[in-house]
């Protein structure tokens with residue numbers, strides 16, 4: 001199978017973080033990821049979706065969109081919220097920085113280190129969009145046209 | 148948790164039938180279903196989504212929408228395609244009736260017998276919408292206000 | 295889905311593991327079909343479902359299709375190690391009219 | 407997530423099974439927090455992660471939070487049966503600066 005996609009919308013409640021992990025991991029399993037890589041994808045997804053629940057919408061409940069895509073043997077995960085937005089992206093990405101004293105400020109760090117690529121776009125009071133990309137190591141060795 | 152929903156869109160390729168099963172089963176697990184009931188939900192989902200792939204879009208590829216909802220401790224699954232539609236719904240529901248000689252004509256029969264409720268709406272050349280509803284047996288015993 | 299085919303005399307045993315549905319049944323049809331065609335000496339078919347995690351009507355159709363070939367050879371199709379949820383599907387589908395469920399592989403192999 | 411708390415002298419052992427994330431960490435904080443509050447004699451905390459299938463930064467935060475209480479009592483926090491993927495998260499998060507990974511429960515229990 002060469003290309004596939006999955007668009008998902010769900011409310012920002014903590015119970016759905018685990019659901020998002022299951023969905024992303026099952027979708028990702030259509031590529032040649034190792035168990036360890038799938039584990040990294042699960043953590044990155046968990047962080048991105050948790051951020052929507054905790055930070056983007058805080059006490060209120062909003063909607064989270066997941067856009068999953070497989071193209072050129074590469075997985076991309078877009079996590080989109082319509083929440084409060086991030087005022088300083090560089091600061092947010094700093095290890096141990098969090099606007100919540102109870103939290104570790106490691107979510108964005110994990111997302112960056114566990115995925116090949118991570119980019120954020122955010123607008124205050126409009127929302128945040130995180131794009132994460134990862135290609136199985138085993139597919140990187142082979143020719144780019146797959147097999 | 149009282150209410151939840153999940154809206155999903157994906158292309159009508161056979162590989163996504165298994166994915167749909169995983170998603171629906173994980174979502175359904177937020178209710179108090181037994182393993183046997185979850186198995187029935189997996190079969191019903193598999194039949195409904197397979198029908199979109201095989202019958203609704205045939206050789207072409209189209210989009211399938213899944214709308215999952217939890218309300219009043221009840222699961223509802225809507226499977227929507229924009230395919231060829233069904234001309235005679237009663238005939239289609241008949242056991243062993245299939246327009247494809249290779250198939251058993253049991254999909255709709257399984258969906259009806261494994262779920263509490265199953266209704267189909269269809270328009271020729273517009274598409275088909277299947278609604279399936281199921282409440283955990285264990286929740287039926289208790290008061291209707293849950294616990 | 296993964297298939298393991300073992301021939302023993304006139305009996306072909308197929309161990310089915312994983313999920314047998316729309317996406318895997320074409321492979322199931324082809325692999326077993328090829329084996330039956332290339333080896334006309336095979337008369338009986340035993341499916342071992344111990345490791346089968348899922349079957350739906352696409353899978354049942356694929357199983358039934360293999361029966362048709364065996365019936366032409368006056369053979370028998372039997373199933374062993376059938377998990378409870380599959381027993382129910384086999385019943386509902388009428389597959390048990392043409393396929394027997396045997397208590398064990400040893401019992402089923404007596405067809406030879 | 408499921409927690410199993412066992413006290414032995416001044417040591418509280420917590421067997422964590424399942425997933426420790428945003429939805430389960432409040433329960434983790436509360437259950438262990440209550441135990442530590444009600445039982446001021448507890449000085450050391452051992453987490454057994456043998457059955458832990460998933461932890462993310464919400465879970466790591468919940469673990470670190472329990473360390474703060476123990477540190478006030480001059481106690482130690484240790485982890486046993488840590489699966490490889492968790493070792494890496496513990497390292498990356500800096501949690502290993504305050505929590506030791508012990509080779510076995512028996513070893514960890516020597517703190518008492």
Ligand SMILES: Nc1ncnc2c1ncn2[C@@H]1O[C@H](COP(=O)(O)OP(=O)(O)O)[C@@H](O)[C@H]1O
Pocket residue numbers: 047051052055056057081083084085086092093097098099100103104105106107108109128463
């Ligand atoms: N989706 C989001 N919407 C709004 N703010 C966010 C979002 N994601 C991250 N942030 C901000 O970036 C900070 C750092 O995020 P992160 O590294 O995930 O750590 P943590 O979740 O532990 O705070 C958060 O404390 C928050 O202020």
Ligand SMILES: Nc1ncnc2c1ncn2[C@@H]1O[C@H](COP(=O)(O)OP(=O)(O)O)[C@@H](O)[C@H]1O
Pocket residue numbers: 194198199202203204228230231232233239240244245246247250251252253254255256275351
């Ligand atoms: N989503 C759909 N779109 C178009 N036709 C459908 C759809 N679902 C079912 N049908 C029609 O109804 C018939 C019976 O369906 P079903 O009971 O699932 O059996 P089978 O899939 O084995 O044919 C199909 O053969 C097909 O003609």
